[in-house]
Amino acid sequence: MEKFSKKIVVRMAPSPTGNLHIGTARTTLYNYLFAKRNGGKFILRVEDTDTERSTKEFEQNQLDGLAWLGLTYDEFFRQSERTDVYVSYVKELIESGHAYISKEVVTEVGQRTEVIRFKNPNKKVSFEDIVRGTVEFDTTDLGDFVIARSIEEPLYHLAVVIDDHEMGVTHIIRGEDHISNTPRQILIQEAISAQRPIYAHIPLILDSDRKKLSKRKHGAAVWIDTYKLEGYAPSALLNFFAFLGWNPGGEREVYSLAEMTDIFDLERVQKGSAIFDIEKLKWFNKEHLKLLPEETIKKEIKNAVEHSQKYLSKHWNLTGEILTKSWKIMFERISNWKELSELVDAGEFDYLFEQPALTTSLLFWKDEKDALITKNHLVKVRDILSNLSDDNFSAENLKASIWDYATESGRGSVLWPLRTALSGKEKSPDPFVLGEILGKKETLGRIAFAEEKLS
RNA sequence: GGCCCUAUCGUCUAACGGUUAGGACAAGGCCUUCUCAAGGCUUAAAUCAGAGUUCGAUUCUCUGUAGGGUCACCA
Numbered sequence: 001m002e003k004f005s006k007k008i009v010v011r012m013a014p015s016p017t018g019n020l021h022i023g024t025a026r027t028t029l030y031n032y033l034f035a036k037r038n039g040g041k042f043i044l045r046v047e048d049t050d051t052e053r054s055t056k057e058f059e060q061n062q063l064d065g066l067a068w069l070g071l072t073y074d075e076f077f078r079q080s081e082r083t084d085v086y087v088s089y090v091k092e093l094i095e096s097g098h099a100y101i102s103k104e105v106v107t108e109v110g111q112r113t114e115v116i117r118f119k120n121p122n123k124k125v126s127f128e129d130i131v132r133g134t135v136e137f138d139t140t141d142l143g144d145f146v147i148a149r150s151i152e153e154p155l156y157h158l159a160v161v162i163d164d165h166e167m168g169v170t171h172i173i174r175g176e177d178h179i180s181n182t183p184r185q186i187l188i189q190e191a192i193s194a195q196r197p198i199y200a201h202i203p204l205i206l207d208s209d210r211k212k213l214s215k216r217k218h219g220a221a222v223w224i225d226t227y228k229l230e231g232y233a234p235s236a237l238l239n240f241f242a243f244l245g246w247n248p249g250g251e252r253e254v255y256s257l258a259e260m261t262d263i264f265d266l267e268r269v270q271k272g273s274a275i276f277d278i279e280k281l282k283w284f285n286k287e288h289l290k291l292l293p294e295e296t297i298k299k300e301i302k303n304a305v306e307h308s309q310k311y312l313s314k315h316w317n318l319t320g321e322i323l324t325k326s327w328k329i330m331f332e333r334i335s336n337w338k339e340l341s342e343l344v345d346a347g348e349f350d351y352l353f354e355q356p357a358l359t360t361s362l363l364f365w366k367d368e369k370d371a372l373i374t375k376n377h378l379v380k381v382r383d384i385l386s387n388l389s390d391d392n393f394s395a396e397n398l399k400a401s402i403w404d405y406a407t408e409s410g411r412g413s414v415l416w417p418l419r420t421a422l423s424g425k426e427k428s429p430d431p432f433v434l435g436e437i438l439g440k441k442e443t444l445g446r447i448a449f450a451e452e453k454l455s
Numbered sequence: 456g457g458c459c460c461u462a463u464c465g466u467c468u469a470a471c472g473g474u475u476a477g478g479a480c481a482a483g484g485c486c487u488u489c490u491c492a493a494g495g496c497u498u499a500a501a502u503c504a505g506a507g508u509u510c511g512a513u514u515c516u517c518u519g520u521a522g523g524g525u526c527a528c529c530a
Binding site for chain 2: 053115277406
């Protein structure tokens with residue numbers, strides 16, 4: 001069920017002058033979704049005509065980032081490899097009188113004495129934009145703008161128009177910051193008799209100060225790499241970016257790339273800019289992580305734990321058994337994998353690996369600072385638990401066997417010392433879960449250790 | 456400053472002339488509970504302002520205001 005009679009062709013045209021940017025990723029996503037939704041073709045075209053600032057490293061970073069996100073393309077071009085095409089157009093433009101070689105008054109170092117300028121017909125240009133409707137400009141104030149440094153060195157506007165024409169691009173989906181570039185590109189299109197593509201200028205992503213996200217101001221926070229490193233899932237990033245400026249209606253928010261591909265619609269793209277909210281991203285990420293298979297989650301958890309400084313310096317061992325029993329309590333406490341490394345470094349899970357050092361004050365429940373009473377509770381609990389077999393040492397069974405005693409004696413009075421004896425922390429998972437994770441031998445050992453402290 | 460774009464809870468948004476203006480994030484409260492976390496329930500929170508058009512405007516028009524983008528021999 002295709003919406004357009006002609007096969008649609010879209011393109012993303014990143015400039016390799018920096019690492020893959022959040023905004024670039026989102027615009028790529030919108031192009032990808034639109035192409036897939038309509039059975040079209042998606043072209044990736046590297047715009048590296050600025051040889052001063054473009055580098056292979058940046059290009060690679062951008063390609064790697066898009067691959068990581070899962071945004072694949074059907075065709076790939078590099079403008080630096082298409083000089084011949086541009087040269088012939090420039091010559092033609094000059095011959096036809098649409099452009100001319102201009103003698104320049106040099107006022108700055110590095111400035112050329114001769115450039116190629118477009119002969120501006122100085123007229124009103126209006127175009128239809130899918131998200132904004134009719135937009136009108138008077139091109140008079142643009143003057144005779146420069147379209148090439150020389151015959152062999154086309155500038156952005158020229159190269160874009162020629163490529164979009166040559167590649168049969170039917171829809172141009174790009175950031176709102178390109179709106180003001182559109183009239184001069186339309187002028188060039190008309191000069192080379194190219195068909196005008198359909199435009200869709202999507203809203204920008206702003207920071208919390210409502211300013212454009214910039215490398216200068218936000219540093220690494222604008223790079224996709226940063227989110228990859230912090231342990232965000234590609235699908236969560238995609239979902240979050242898509243919903244910054246678009247939503248399918250209805251109340252569902254969590255979608256995979258494939259699911260969005262089925263329902264994406266440019267008509268529902270927002271006009272106003274959206275603010276990047278890291279808290280919402282974290283929420284999306286957690287939702288997407290929950291969707292991962294259990295085995296994958298365990299693998300990621302093991303990886304994150306083993307990458308913490310603390311783990312490395314302590315030579316701890318996250319055995320399969322501990323991992324199997326404890327992955328849930330770790331997973332519950334994080335929204336991305338890096339947070340887990342940080343929690344481990346902060347000592348949040350020390351009790352999984354070693355007998356915690358205990359102080360008597362930690363073992364006292366609220367104002368019950370009587371060592372003997374506290375110790376007696378622990379002795380009693382240890383006695384009860386020693387009757388459980390290794391195989392039955394589950395959280396469920398632990399709770400069942402201790403619960404009545406705890407309720408009779410005051411749950412806090414019994415459970416608090418028990419839990420702190422096992423975890424060594426004021427805050428931790430409940431003692432039953434801890435007991436299951438630690439196993440019978442270790443659990444009884446830690447209780448006995450606490451009893452010693454109270455003697 | 457010129458030109459252009461935009462305007463619903465703090466944030467992301469729903470509503471395509473008629474709704475008690477809905478949902479999500481974040482925040483607060485409650486439940487659960489020995490403490491966390493997770494989970495469940497819940498509260499507060501918005502149509503930028505003023506004129507029109509209309510029986511009726513968040514929705515259409517105009518003006519104002521505010522915010523943003525852009526003004527390169529970068530892309």
